[in-house]
Amino acid sequence: MREGPFFFAWCDEAQRVDAFGAALSALIKEPQYGIRAIMDRDTECNTTSVDEVVSMLRAHFGRTDAEAYFVASLSYEHFVHCILRCFTDRSERLKPMGPIHMHAREIEDFCPMHMDLALGRGPRSVQAEAVLAWHMALEDIDDVLLRLCAPDASGRVPTGGCTTARTWLAPVALCATYNADARDIARDLALSWLCLHDTERVSRIAGLPLEALRARVEAAPPGACVALRHSSGHSSSLSRETVLKALATPPSALLEALEAAAEVPDGAWRAAEPRAREIYERTLPFRRRDGQGTETGNGSPLSQVEITLDHFEFLVDHARFHVRRLPSGGVVLATHPYRTLWPLWADALLRLGLMS
Numbered sequence: 001m002r003e004g005p006f007f008f009a010w011c012d013e014a015q016r017v018d019a020f021g022a023a024l025s026a027l028i029k030e031p032q033y034g035i036r037a038i039m040d041r042d043t044e045c046n047t048t049s050v051d052e053v054v055s056m057l058r059a060h061f062g063r064t065d066a067e068a069y070f071v072a073s074l075s076y077e078h079f080v081h082c083i084l085r086c087f088t089d090r091s092e093r094l095k096p097m098g099p100i101h102m103h104a105r106e107i108e109d110f111c112p113m114h115m116d117l118a119l120g121r122g123p124r125s126v127q128a129e130a131v132l133a134w135h136m137a138l139e140d141i142d143d144v145l146l147r148l149c150a151p152d153a154s155g156r157v158p159t160g161g162c163t164t165a166r167t168w169l170a171p172v173a174l175c176a177t178y179n180a181d182a183r184d185i186a187r188d189l190a191l192s193w194l195c196l197h198d199t200e201r202v203s204r205i206a207g208l209p210l211e212a213l214r215a216r217v218e219a220a221p222p223g224a225c226v227a228l229r230h231s232s233g234h235s236s237s238l239s240r241e242t243v244l245k246a247l248a249t250p251p252s253a254l255l256e257a258l259e260a261a262a263e264v265p266d267g268a269w270r271a272a273e274p275r276a277r278e279i280y281e282r283t284l285p286f287r288r289r290d291g292q293g294t295e296t297g298n299g300s301p302l303s304q305v306e307i308t309l310d311h312f313e314f315l316v317d318h319a320r321f322h323v324r325r326l327p328s329g330g331v332v333l334a335t336h337p338y339r340t341l342w343p344l345w346a347d348a349l350l351r352l353g354l355m356s
Contacts, residue, residue: 004107008168009100009160010206020086021054026151033071080109096201116302118282127272130314149178168202170195172342176334183251196226245354261347262321
């Protein structure tokens with residue numbers, strides 16, 4: 001089974017140990033599960049105490065990186081084996097991986113390959129089943145991204161993201177992004193441009209001030225474009241001029257356009273939602289407290305539905321987007337891990353008349 005999805009967070013090196021410890025505390029809700037923390041061959045600990053892990057990091061971080069193996073609790077008391085890593089600036093210069101990087105040992109922990117559903121006597125609908133898979137994945141992606149990037153009110157982490165790739169891709173190619181300040185939402189476009197056009201590693205530049213990112217975009221040749229995949233078999237382009245216009249647009253207008261784009265799913269998704277709601281309401285009485293269904297089999301109201309290529313393709317092309325403004329002033333953009341955020345951005349930019 002493939003690893004992932006992969007979560008990334010940027011933080012200044014001086015605050016990285018605190019950010020690592022806060023995220024670890026937020027992700028571990030059941031202290032009876034042990035933590036194995038490793039820094040090098042001679043520096044490790046096995047404990048149930050986050051404080052002990054943080055003390056070890058404070059003593060040794062800077063000369064070496066750190067990683068922790070632990071069990072995170074997701075929705076419905078769903079427990080997942082995860083690995084959280086924290087890299088020094090020196091390591092990031094040699095091989096950008098973070099600087100804070102977390103993933104589950106198996107992608108199925110976030111994107112189950114089967115669902116136990118009470119289908120009733122209605123017809124099978126791949127589209128409706130895909131809508132339910134979207135709901136299941138989105139809740140955990142959103143929850144874990146915030147526990148990693150914003151476990152408290154410190155604001156140490158200005159930005160982060162999630163993807164099924166091992167590398168921190170251009171934000172528009174991720175399935176979710178976090179920005180601590182919604183007024184910096186155009187950062188996602190600027191970072192995407194620099195990643196795709198200048199082949200910059202996002203983890204090296206994610207913390208730059210917005211004005212510095214703007215200057216880097218302006219340095220590109222006028223009329224320059226990068227190609228982006230929109231859906232199966234379709235692509236579109238993002239130009240230097242569009243990115244600069246977006247950077248000059250009031251952040252409130254950008255957010256409102258993103259929200260408007262997210263609120264209008266395409267026709268295929270809208271058509272599938274009533275049947276998905278019917279299946280969900282039929283299934284709910286048979287869910288246990290941990291979110292798992294009762295046994296399937298002869299006489300059971302539940303059927304095991306396997307996620308197939310048809311489900312995958314529908315999610316790639318049609319999965320809805322979620323724009324969540326946070327009480328802290330931040331914002332999360334998210335969709336299913338099989339899709340990217342570019343269609344959301346493309347629609348929002350078109351609404352504002354910024355696509356060139």
